[in-house]
Amino acid sequence: MSSIVSGLRALLPTRADYRGVRTSWRADLLAGLTVGIVALPLALAFGVSSGVGAEAGLVTAIVAGLVAAVFGGSNVQVSGPTGAMVVVLAPIVMLHGVGAVAVVSLMAGVLVLAAGVLRLGRAVSYIPWPVIEGFTAGIGIIIFLQQVPAALGVQASGHSSNAVVATWQVITEASWPAAFLPLAAVIGIALIMVLLGRITPSVPASFVAILVVSVIAVLAGSPLATIGTLPNSLPAPSLPALDPGMLVSLAGPAFAVAALAAIESLLSARVAATLADTGQVNADRELFGQGLASIASGIFGGMPATGAIARTAVNVRSGARTRLAAVIHALALLLVVLVAAPVVGAIPLAALSGVLMMTAARMVSPSTIGRVLRSSRSSVAVFSITLFVTVAFDLVIAVGIGLAVAAFFALRTLSRMSDATREELPGVAEPGDERIALFTVHGSLFFGAADRLVEQIADEPDVSVVVLRLADVQIIDATGAHALAELVGALERRGITVLIKGVRPEHQALLEQLGVISALRHPNHLFSELPPAISHARDHARRAAAAS
Template sequence: MVTLLPGREDVQALPRTWRRDVLAGLTVGVVALPLALAFGVSSGMGAAAGLVTAIVAGIVAAIFGGSHVQVSGPTGAMAVILAPIVAVHGPHAVVVISMLAGLILVAAGVLRLGRVAVYIPWPVIEGFTAGIAVIIALQQIPFALDVRTPAGHSPLIAAGEAIAAARFPEAAIALGMTVAVIVVIEALRAWKATLPGALIAVVAATIVAEVSGLSIARIGVLPDSLPAPSIPLVSWSVLPTLVSPALAVAVLAAIESLLSARVAAGMAPTGRVLPDREVFGQGLASIASGIFGGMPATGAIARTAVAVRAGARTRLAAVVHALLLAGVVAFGSGLAGRIPMAALAGVLLATTLHMVDVGQVRELLRISRGTAITFAVTIVCTVALDLITAVEVGVVLAAFFALRALAATTSVTREALPEPAQVGDDHIAVLRLEGSLFFGAADKVMEDIAGSEAWVVVLRFSKLEMLDPTGAHRLTELIDMLEARGATVIIKGLRGRHGRVAERAGMLDALRDPEHVFSDLPAAVAHARSHVARQLAGEPVPTRS
């Protein structure tokens, strides 16, 4: 049984890899600094909350999580789902939600439910990732135009209000800085991807703003130490209203963390991913983050990928990344507070440009119309509604199209009888059922069989892959109908697992004779021919006992 707690396997590779892990941790820490600040601001919790989350949750998830190289902290997806919660309930409630979501994740890990979250179809994952990118981009428009908008509005409405309220040429300064940051990041990415483009662009923008004395919004005062741990007080009357948002946060944290860990495992030989332990560890990380006044955390795909590409092989890399950010809080919070909001907007807008793999989306759209519809609807629901609703709708749509495709593989084929032909063979129908006979395909199959006017109908089940209770029930109704009009039904090749379903649905009891079940086709056909021969001789057709 796989344990949920740290073990010897977590540190076995350290003697060989610690130098690379330290270097990778420093690299991803530099990349994570502007993102932690930006996602904290984007969520409505503030830049300080983003840093606290990256430090506290980053260390806890690194130690207790199920991936050796996962880097955790605030993410764009979590910022998107937290922004409306902050607007409605306030930052204090989000701290409580972080702890509640953490408890839900811990329980899910203990109950071994980690694998459930990975059954999200590919078009749904790509759809809500693209939707998140759109929302993050919309959220940056007010910052890029140096405009304050009322809290609580949807990102689309807030972006429209910001554009309407922008005063030019004053807004052009902030907009120019945002565009410049994007250009610098993308240019450095194209020139040398290992350079921390976001950090270089933000530092350059801050220097320009300071030297020029630009009058644009800044991050503001940041703490020079971590807040003291505390358990937030919340009224019992308010607590029930926070359970639903906490559940949504927990689901998102599980999905995003497991997806990130799975991507990292495919990039390099970094050891196996333990889904239950990953969910458990992320739960502990969110609880710890809440105790220190932070926000819920998840595994961050972009930062984890940076760590792996930089050589990370053990959990030390994620720990070093968090310690570097802690050093910034202790020694550089004053400088970080001078960063222009427009520069952070540029960092996040540049991030959205690479959140969706265009090649994969093009491939996805070519697969089938159902896949394309699921992808598009998930994007619309993500932007117009919320992430959890988008995932729910996307999964339902994907399931619908999958079942429809499965139903299309189900067929009924009339087979020729074995040679030599005999008199009366035209009164026998051997019908081969193929594919999956389930609720989505039952009626189609019934129509094909019910039209038979044969005196004896042999149903071949040996090619049937799946038989669900609905399919068995409809077959029972069909046998009743055929027997009622004088036809004899014989069943051939009913396999063990199908036999149990058929028996419980009453299908075998509907047969005229319990002996009309065969495992061998020649024997079934011979019995059918004997029935037809008796009828041709004028013998009465026996009825069900």
């Protein structure tokens, strides 16, 4: 009981979280304001793009950003709505309506919170690099394609849930030359962001670009569609309607959202830890905090949240050292809602699409893709398959398939490193040595290599004794032990004596349980040293020769 209590206590905030605030509060304050400016257009854009509206994006950035900052496992992680989450939420809104998003946020939050309590935080370390890069590039492509309707002034409703198909439908339905106006706004956003990024990288380019394009649109009396009226306060917290039938139908989407939230948040926290010395990341606490953040967001009518890699990187590079920076970021966005909601409502939707298109383009990094393509063929295959499945089908399924393909190649490589080689007997040769086969088994004796190793050993003709050296075997699983037991039994039935030398202590119990030891003709045929085993083998060979 005490261990459970101490484990839960490790997931909760402590005074140590703010130990450095006395010396870093100025840097944290500046970093929080900077990342708040960067987060504003992204929160609006992700809310609009997901189909739940700009208000939900702001609510998520404020509520979830604050809760995750306090309860999360990273000192500098910035959380809120993200592009990857938009990719998952857009089909949910299309199939189940806007009201389902808050329910999904609650359900997914509970799942992520439970994953933290169950200590599953380190699971993300098992995701291979090519899977992560294929997943990220695929998300970038989907986000870019999802912005095409707003960029061409076409209503997004009524199109396919597949981004590629929907993009083609939008292009064929676009009304030209009316589509040139929103397209010009998108191009203007892109040009400003690229130029500012090269001239003054420290300036929040997306914020400046949206400000410039919005002012021009207002002064010119442009007919561009805008965000519209936004409330000047946060909505009152309330639980969404939880219909049992809806909970069942949303179970699959909620699991997909939870998996994505966990993966993206842990990856973002891990990236943040490499950018600066800001303390260790508690992966389990990060899941716990992100789960609470999504639950709180759903209660306030927001959407599921995750750690945001781009905003977290801005936070760290702006000098953030403690959680205060992420808290300030959330409070700065709240101030925008309270003071500047009418101004924000005048932002053209095409301008938000331009920001997301640029964000998406940066997710598809040519240099990273080049590094993948220059690596091994298996990595290229894993990356390509993950990317294709992400764009063509579903990003959570893509991670599963990518992991399966990566595991296949890893097991194939591991099995190729496993072999059994016949060696010369040590010492001076004696008559009858030709009837003794000494095999050294290298690598791993597991389900991917067991049959091939058994075939190598079993095919030796004209021998009366087989000595198996297992000291170099690193891994033995149940399949390998079972195959070894069958090999020993088959050789013994053919009249061939089997001696085993060098069983590791960690393998002893498994070999005994699966019958390898009992398959030997005599318990004394198990040796810890090679010379006694060879001497015993020569005795058997001499007796076999005499009998023949």
